[in-house]
Amino acid sequence: MPNISEIQKLDIEELARSSNKSLNAFFLYRKEFTKRVIASGMKIKMTELSKKAASSWKSESKKVKKAYAEVSRRVDDLLQKRRQEKKTYQIVYDTNMEKVPQEPEPVDNLVPLQSFPPDETILSLSVDDITYLCSIGINANLALTPHQFYLSK
Structure with a gap:
């Protein structure tokens, strides 16, 4: 050998x-x-x-x-x-993707925060604050979209 x-x-x-x-x-x-x-x-x-x-x-x-x-x-x-x-990613076209709405549908019971005067602070929570509130069972009732922040009525 x-x-x-x-x-x-x-x-x-x-x-x-x-x-x-x-x-x-x-x-x-x-x-x-x-x-x-x-x-x-x-x-x-x-x-x-x-x-x-x-x-x-x-x-x-x-x-x-x-x-x-x-x-x-x-x-x-x-x-x-x-x-x-050589790591590559395959893009898969799914015909069902056409059925998924691309824009979020408006929710009737939500008011955009941007409608309030900009000098008023309505709610200021960090991600850690929200995480903590959720962990102890308090729902902050915040819905976040990419372009707007909403607060439930």
Whole structure:
């Protein structure tokens, strides 16, 4: 099997290209093991090859295992970076969207605050105040829209 310097020189790009999933250290080892067995011309069933790879992995030194773990981490980092760069959002058209009103419908029992003189402070609550009031069971009866603030009659 390859020595540590050969392991460190494994082509991260190729490993990341060949799979969209990260491979752990053993799977990288098994992949290299398979390449070498095939290159040697041995004819062996894949189930037997997997058993031999597992046995060989168990007998490898901690340094070799650590080197494969490092390669696995580098491949994973590259794949995560690519996923972040390719993050896209799909816009879905739903025919039901046409049925949803785009503007809020007026509510009869609400009076716009803007109808009061601007120098009068009717109610001044922070988000924390409103959250607290709601948490203790007091309903502030405020309905907020993007462009207007309403106070219930």
